[in-house]
């Protein structure tokens with residue numbers, strides 16, 4: 385057995401990492417989901433009284449869950465059950481609002497259908513994590529994360545482009561550049577994920593690609609942070625309903641970067657050819 389086989393088959397590589405810290409995840413996502421309910425509420429037409437009340441009820445449910453999550457050191461028992469119930473409820477609520485739009489059964493307000501689907505997918509990911517925290521192969525897990533988050537990052541840019549005032553030409557131009565980059569990265573991540581199904585013993589290209597993803601996501605994170613500051617200082621023309629939305633998407637970029645920080649070293653250790661895993665800049 386080669387050294388590489390020994391590493392790959394070691395219990396740590398088979399059962400990697402990838403055990404999420406569920407309490408940390410819950411604290412992160414419950415804030416995100418509370419904000420989703422707020423964004424939907426702000427985007428609903430004034431006449432949608434019932435849907436607005438439902439959104440407000442969800443905001444309060446997640447506020448309370450967040451208070452409870454701050455007081456515990458483990459996520460278990462009644463709190464875990466209540467959290468799962470609330471996440472299921474908000475997934476169903478988002479699906480209902482989206483369905484209404486798809487069926488032209490309600491006025492759209494300013495909630496884009498793609499935004500509703502986007503935040504529904506984010507909640508589904510969190511629910512899966514709460515229910516099935518099963519460790520997987522680190523390479524497959526890294527690529528799954530990249531495909532999920534790159535789609536999310538690409539959509540954030542698309543929302544920002546559509547929320548900026550048309551006169552914000554410089555910012556729109558920068559955002560268009562990001563959109564092209566992240567569309568390419570997403571397509572590549574999907575290709576690499578498909579190739580990884582063949583279970584290669586090493587796949588160093590993924591390491592190079594991931595470094596590229598990290599560099600671009602850092603730049604996008606900074607762009608979102610700067611846009612949030614401009615909105616907060618009232619120096620940005622847009623129809624963003626609340627500057628919090630820009631901070632929200634910045635936090636999601638940081639979450640993606642944190643996940644990559646955990647997984648990339650694992651993949652480097654378990655599925656790269658020793659001595660050939662330095663990332664060579666490609667310019």
Ligand SMILES: [Fe+2]
Nearest residue numbers: 416503506636
């Ligand atoms: Fe979100």
Ligand SMILES: [Fe+2]
Nearest residue numbers: 506536633636
């Ligand atoms: Fe998002």
